[in-house]
Structure formats: structure tokens, C-alpha cells
Amino acid sequence: MSVESLRAELMDQSLDMPRRFRALFALRSVGGDASVSALLDSLRDPSALFKHEVAFALGQMQATGAVETLKAMLRDESEHSMVRHEAAEALGAIASDECLEALETASEDSSQVVRETAVLALQRFRYAQAKRRDAQAKNARADAKAPSSPPSARPDERAGSAKEQLSASTNGHQQSLDEPDSPYISVDPVPAAPSDVPTHALRATLLDESASLWDRYGAMFALRNRGDPCDVAKALGSVLIHSDSALLKHEVCYVLGQIQEKGDGARAALRATLENQNEHPMVRHEAAEAIGSIAADDTEALLLKFRHDQDRIVAESCEVALDIMQSEISGEFVPLVVEPPRAAA
Ligand SMILES: [Fe+2]
Ligand SMILES: [Fe+2]
Known part of the structure; x- marks a missing residue:
């Protein structure tokens, strides 16, 4: 196409x-x-x-x-x-x-x-x-013969949900300049916390309602990149239930969709988020898409329940999430074959 x-x-x-x-x-x-x-x-x-x-x-x-x-x-x-x-x-x-x-x-x-x-x-x-x-x-100081750019990302080793694979750049990985070590495809809104911060400290920051959003985001992305997925999903599920920031919660859902952890810890929180009519539609939207990406046994029934939600954003998100779920299940990430651009005359 x-x-x-x-x-x-x-x-x-x-x-x-x-x-x-x-x-x-x-x-x-x-x-x-x-x-x-x-x-x-x-x-x-x-x-x-x-x-x-x-x-x-x-x-x-x-x-x-x-x-x-x-x-x-x-x-x-x-x-x-x-x-x-x-x-x-x-x-x-x-x-x-x-x-x-x-x-x-x-x-x-x-x-x-x-x-x-x-x-x-x-x-x-x-x-x-x-x-x-x-x-x-650094470049100005470097010897002309020395390599002047950081090691390039390894696109073939990138992780990501079907949604991310569908939209991954064909022109090389569009990686954030902040996170050469991220195994994920996204350009994150905040750089991951430095690699010398221990995991327990990252977890404490993520869960700390008095910490700044910048620090909590950085902790979340660092945990996503290097933490145990089951533990990370549990911590993120807890943030989803307890935080007052719609912005943080929508990003938590997005990251849960990237991690695709099928354990109960996060799935219960995602379900509660989608079901909560008082939640910001931006958060319910990201919860629906994360549920689609996780593609668990109860995903289809849950998304079908909200595909006619009174909030158009949520209803349309469930439609898209059902399609994402199908991509996850089938493993077919490239249904729209794109012709290479024609060379200029
Ligand atoms: Fe967003
Ligand atoms: Fe979104």
C-alpha cells in the first residue's frame, strides 16, 4: 500500500x-x-x-x-x-x-x-x-579518529507490543537521546533514572505521592527497563489505584501495555480503571489499550463491555484495543504492506 x-x-x-x-x-x-x-x-x-x-x-x-x-x-x-x-x-x-x-x-x-x-x-x-x-x-575535545557518537541502538533486540511493532520506524529506531539502553521503541517523555540507582530506591520513588512527577516517571521507566516485570507491574498497579495525577496514571497504563505482564497485580488495577466512570477519559483510554496489549483470557469480554461507553474516547479506545488484542493473538504485526517510496525523477 x-x-x-x-x-x-x-x-x-x-x-x-x-x-x-x-x-x-x-x-x-x-x-x-x-x-x-x-x-x-x-x-x-x-x-x-x-x-x-x-x-x-x-x-x-x-x-x-x-x-x-x-x-x-x-x-x-x-x-x-x-x-x-x-x-x-x-x-x-x-x-x-x-x-x-x-x-x-x-x-x-x-x-x-x-x-x-x-x-x-x-x-x-x-x-x-x-x-x-x-x-x-565532548566531540570538540575528541581525537578526530575516535568515535564521536554513542553506540547505536539495536532495533532487532527491541521489545514492544503489537501496537508498537506496527508503528516502529522502518527508517531505523527513533530512540530518545536520553535512553540508549531502553529495550522499548517509545520516545519517553522523561529519561529513565540513572543505572546506579538501586531498584528498591526506584520503587520507593515511584510509590511516593510526594515525589515530583519527573522523578516518578524516571523511576518508572528505569524499572520498566530493568526490573522484574511481575514486581514492576504490581508496583504500577498500586500507583494506578492510589495516585491523584491523571497524567501519571495514563503513563502507568501505557507502560503496563508495554510490559504486557499477565499477572493479576496490574490487570485488576487496569480493569478497575476502565470501569471507573469518574476517571479521566485519557486514563481509561490508556487502560483499555493496555488491556488489549496484554491480551489475557478476559480481555475480549472486558473490552466488549465498554465498546459502547457513553464517553466516545473510551468507546473508540475499546474498538482499537480489540484490534490490538487480535494482533497480539495472531502475531501479525504488518497487515498494511507499504510500497517503498518511488525515487525522484
Ligand atoms: Fe499521553
Ligand atoms: Fe493514547
């Missing part, structure tokens, strides 16, 4: 959401200007779920050409907070100078999830700048 055909599927609002999401994942995977342009055009869509996923993809692609559109989305208070959150997170992932002012403004937004996202994105921005400065200084 060509990028043009994928674009047509992406834009076609008469198609079901899973089909359009597969086109979206495939465009993210192919990358390049034509894919970014298709994703930007698709943002004139009534579905908040769809728009937030497009913004997420643009951030994960670190598409500098999307910055102005993402800034406008972030500023637009008529957009759903989940969409504005994802725009802010994408700007944090891109982390170019043009992103700074919009994130500073958003760091005082009246929406808690937007505000907290912007604060984290600004911290990531400063962290990325410091890393770049360090790298430049």
Missing part, C-alpha cells in the same frame, strides 16, 4: 477507527515528509481519540515540520485536554527552540493534565539541551 493510499484511509471518516489507526501506525512507521503531511491534514477530525493519536505519532516521529500545528493545538482551549496534553508531549519530544514559548505558557494552564505535561516537557527540553551541549563539548 502506498503512502497516498494510507493517507486516503487515514482521512476516510466512514472507515472504522481500527482501520484508520492501522493506517496511522503505518504512516508513522514509514515516516518522511509525505507521511507527516498526511498526518497533519488528518487533524481536521471530530474524534479526540484520533487527534491525540496523530499528535502522539508526530511527537514519536520527532517531526519538526509539525511544530506550528502542535503549538496551535496546545493553545486551543476548545480542544479536549487529552489532545492538548498530547500536543505538549509531542513538543517536548521534538524539543526544538520553537517549542519553548508555547510550553512555558502551557505550564500555567488551567487544565491539570496540560499543565503537568508542559512542566515535564520543559524539564525534558532543558535536559535535552544540556545533553546536546555536553555532547558538543
